[in-house]
Structure formats: C-alpha cells, structure tokens
Amino acid sequence: MTWLDVPAPWAMRLQDAASPNQEGIHELYDHIMFYLALVLGLVSYMTIVIVKDFTKNKFAHKQLRHGQTLEIIWTMFPALILLLMSFPSFILLYLSDEVLTPALTVKIVGLQWYWKYEYSDFVNKTGETLEYESYIMPDDMLEEGNTRLLDTDTSIVLPVDTHVRFIVTANDVMHSFAVPSLGIKIDATPGRLNQVSTLMERTGVFYGQCSELCGVNHALMPMKMQCVTMEDFLTYLSELSE
Amino acid sequence: MLRQTFARSIRFNSTVAKTAPRALSNAYVNQLEARWETLPQADQSALINDLKERMKISWGELTPAEKKAAYYISYGEWGPRAPLYSPGDKSKVFWGTMIGMFAGLVIFVGLKTFAGSKSVTMNREWHEKSDEYLKSQNANPFTGYSQVQ
Known part of the structure; x- marks a missing residue:
C-alpha cells in the first residue's frame, strides 16, 4: 500500500495528505471502509448459506410468499448503514466547501x-x-528523473501554513483543477468563477491532472504545485515581479 | 365384517367414487416424464383433471404409476422447473469463453508486437533519478516512495 504526493506505479490508495481537507478524506475513506467490510461479510455469509442449504431443495420456498419481519429488517438495515455513512460524508463536504479568511488569492x-x-x-x-502560463514538459525536453506527463515548465508556488484561496475558471471549454494531496477538485467553467481554499501543512511538490475531459490533449495539461516557506515564497514573488 | 361392508358401500356410492372409480391405466400415466412436454395442451389438462379426481380418495389407494405421474406434474423438472442448462450447454459456454480469452490474448500479443518503442522514461535509471528528485522535493514524507517498477 502506497500513500503518495505523486501518482506511483501500482498505487492503490489515496495520496499522502498535505492539507486538512485531504486528512478528512482519508478519515472518511477508513470510516466507510469499515461499513463496507461489514456489509461484504454479511452478504457473503448469507449468499453462501442460501447456496449451500437451498440449491437442490425444491420445497425450500414453497410456502414462503411474504415475510413482514424480514422485509422490515432488510429495508431498515441498509437505510441505517447509509445514514451512518452519509453523516460524516456531509459534514466533510460542507467543511471542505467553506472558504475562511484566505491570506492569499490565486486565480x-x-x-x-x-x-x-x-x-x-x-x-x-x-x-x-503577476501571471504566467504553465505547459507540460514534452517528452523530448524531459531531463532524467523528471516525471513524464506530470512535470511542467512552470509551477504554482505557494507558502506553507497559509490559507490560500483559488479562484478557478476556464477560457474555452470546461476543465477541472485537481490536486489529490490537497483534497482539491473543482471544475473550471467558462464564464463562472468557482472558489476553493486550502491550507498546506508541509512543504513539498504536489502534482495534479486536469479532471474534466476537455479535448484531445486533456491528458497533457498537468498542474505542479510547489509549497515553500514564506521566505522562499517572497523571494519567488520578487523575482517574478521584476 | 358388517362395518367393513358398510364402509365399502358408503365409499362406493359417494360422488368421489363415482367420478374416480377406477385406477387410471398404466398406459395412460406411466413414463410421463418422457412425453409430458410434447402432449397437447388439451391432453395435459385432461390428465391433470383425471389425476385430481383420483387424488380425492385416499392416496394410499393410488397405483405407483399414478403417484409418480402426480408428483411429476406438481414438482417435476418441466416448465418453470426445467433445468437451466441442457446437457451440451455447459461445454458450449466453457469453449466459447476459452475462444474469447484466446482471441483477447492474440490481440494483446499482436498489439505488443507491433507497438512503438517504450518511452525514454521507462527504465530503471530514470525511475531511480525520479526517486531522488521527488525525495529532494519532500514527496511522500510519511510512508516512503518509489517510482521503480
């Protein structure tokens, strides 16, 4: 099992969390996994019992036309399980949507x-x-060690431990801005401004890919985000503004 | 003796006895499994009715052929209780699946044979360099990381 900031070969699980949102998603994932295991066990057990005991028994269901108690149980039980999953899910959803006092806005x-x-x-x-564009590194320009289809010529540089707001939009067709390590995925829609915020808790590099099918090169517009200390960020900004 | 005579006369004169007085002939009900499904609808209904009448008397008095026929009609493997697969079906499904899988394998190998060369990044040296770079960038600080395949 691998938890990563970048996609990795045969990775099965979520990437490492770098923001409270993604930590919440990890927790919800584990929470729902518990119910999933429970349901899987129960359904498998019942299926095996039914197959084993009743396969060749022609009389097994002869008188079974209606079972009130059984029907109440098999309606209430799934409803209860769904409720138990939906509450933490909605709490996380609305917490993630909240944009609280951002210190910095990036469009x-x-x-x-x-x-x-x-x-x-x-x-x-x-x-x-200050604005710039960010393109994928083409295969023939990759330096050894670069991650193919993920590295870009420029990246978003942001300070650590700072509330950042992203205002997301598009200029032609719909795209989607997504960074799994930060638990962000938000549609970029022409003529509409969507906002989402994050708080990066550690420095590092985080990758993402466009997540709304946007045309023939949809797979070739990754995003690379570098989280640096505040000093480094200010240095970067002053270099950018020159 | 007298009681038996009375009982017999009552049974003999009852309506049931009049409608189903005699056992159905073996020729009529024997080996029903072999021909039941090919019988015309009218014959099936007639046979069902005859057996129904016979079953109004004590079941112990039915002939073995009648019992077998009645059981077959109620619970035998015909109509909705017919087996899902006829004898040849399972091997047909098995071989169909095998041929499908083999065709898939042929397409896979064919594509691999005629595909272009691998990307320059698909080798161990490159992956190790990627690991170094990502480590320097603090990627995945908690559980370790490897791009090497």
Missing part, C-alpha cells in the same frame, strides 16, 4: 491545453498582476 484559468496562474494580490513594477 487559475484552464485553457486548451494548459493552465494560467495569476497572483491577483500582487502587481509587478508596471502595475500588472
């Missing part, structure tokens, strides 16, 4: 087939907002 625009990032809170010396 993200999806285009066919690349991303454009804009640090809307900052301007350069000529008074324009």
Whole structure:
C-alpha cells in the first residue's frame, strides 16, 4: 500500500495528505471502509448459506410468499448503514466547501491545453498582476528523473501554513483543477468563477491532472504545485515581479 | 365384517367414487416424464383433471404409476422447473469463453508486437533519478516512495 504526493506505479490508495481537507478524506475513506467490510461479510455469509442449504431443495420456498419481519429488517438495515455513512460524508463536504479568511488569492484559468496562474494580490513594477502560463514538459525536453506527463515548465508556488484561496475558471471549454494531496477538485467553467481554499501543512511538490475531459490533449495539461516557506515564497514573488 | 361392508358401500356410492372409480391405466400415466412436454395442451389438462379426481380418495389407494405421474406434474423438472442448462450447454459456454480469452490474448500479443518503442522514461535509471528528485522535493514524507517498477 502506497500513500503518495505523486501518482506511483501500482498505487492503490489515496495520496499522502498535505492539507486538512485531504486528512478528512482519508478519515472518511477508513470510516466507510469499515461499513463496507461489514456489509461484504454479511452478504457473503448469507449468499453462501442460501447456496449451500437451498440449491437442490425444491420445497425450500414453497410456502414462503411474504415475510413482514424480514422485509422490515432488510429495508431498515441498509437505510441505517447509509445514514451512518452519509453523516460524516456531509459534514466533510460542507467543511471542505467553506472558504475562511484566505491570506492569499490565486486565480487559475484552464485553457486548451494548459493552465494560467495569476497572483491577483500582487502587481509587478508596471502595475500588472503577476501571471504566467504553465505547459507540460514534452517528452523530448524531459531531463532524467523528471516525471513524464506530470512535470511542467512552470509551477504554482505557494507558502506553507497559509490559507490560500483559488479562484478557478476556464477560457474555452470546461476543465477541472485537481490536486489529490490537497483534497482539491473543482471544475473550471467558462464564464463562472468557482472558489476553493486550502491550507498546506508541509512543504513539498504536489502534482495534479486536469479532471474534466476537455479535448484531445486533456491528458497533457498537468498542474505542479510547489509549497515553500514564506521566505522562499517572497523571494519567488520578487523575482517574478521584476 | 358388517362395518367393513358398510364402509365399502358408503365409499362406493359417494360422488368421489363415482367420478374416480377406477385406477387410471398404466398406459395412460406411466413414463410421463418422457412425453409430458410434447402432449397437447388439451391432453395435459385432461390428465391433470383425471389425476385430481383420483387424488380425492385416499392416496394410499393410488397405483405407483399414478403417484409418480402426480408428483411429476406438481414438482417435476418441466416448465418453470426445467433445468437451466441442457446437457451440451455447459461445454458450449466453457469453449466459447476459452475462444474469447484466446482471441483477447492474440490481440494483446499482436498489439505488443507491433507497438512503438517504450518511452525514454521507462527504465530503471530514470525511475531511480525520479526517486531522488521527488525525495529532494519532500514527496511522500510519511510512508516512503518509489517510482521503480
């Protein structure tokens, strides 16, 4: 079992959490897995018993037309299980949707087939907002060790332990901005601004891929996010604004 | 003696005895399994009715052939209780699946044979370099990480 910031060969589970949202998703996953194991055990047991005891018994169901108690049980039990799963799920959903006092806003625009990032809170010396585009690294330009189909020429650089708000939109067709380690997946829709926030709890590099089928190069517009210390972030910003 | 005579006369004069006085002939009900499904609907209904009448008397008085026929009609393997598969069906399904799997294998091997060369990134050295790079980037600090396949 592997938990990763990046996709890995044969990875079966969720990527490592780097934000409270993703930690919540991990917890919900484990929670629902418990009920799943319970239901799997019960259904398997009943199936085996039915197959074993009643396969060749022609009289087994002869008088069985209706069972009130049984029907109440098999209606109530799944309803109860669904309720037990839905409460933590809705709590997490609404908590994840909340955007609380962000310290920094980044605008993200999806285009066919690349991303454009804009640090809307900052301007350069000529008074324009800081913005740049990010393209996938083509295979022939990869340096040894780069991750194919994931590395980009530029990446979003963000400070650690800071509430960041992403304003997400698109310029042509629908895209989807997704970073599994942060538990983010939000549609980028033309003519609409969607917002989502995150709090990265550790420095590192996080990868994501466009998650809404957007055309022939849908697979070739990954996003790379670097989380750095506040000092490094400020240095990066001042370099960018020059 | 007298009581038996009375009982016999009552039974003999009852309506049941009048409708089903005699056992159905062996020729009529024997070996029903072999021909039941090919019998015309009218004959089936007639036979069912005859047996129904016979079963109104004590079942102990039915002939073995009648008992077998009545059981077959009620619980035998015909109509909704017919077996799901006829004798040849299972091997047909088995061989159909085998041929399908073999065809899939042929397509897979064919595609592998005529496919283009592997990407430059698909080798151990590259994967090890990826590991180094990702480690330097603090990727997956909790549970370890490897791109090596």
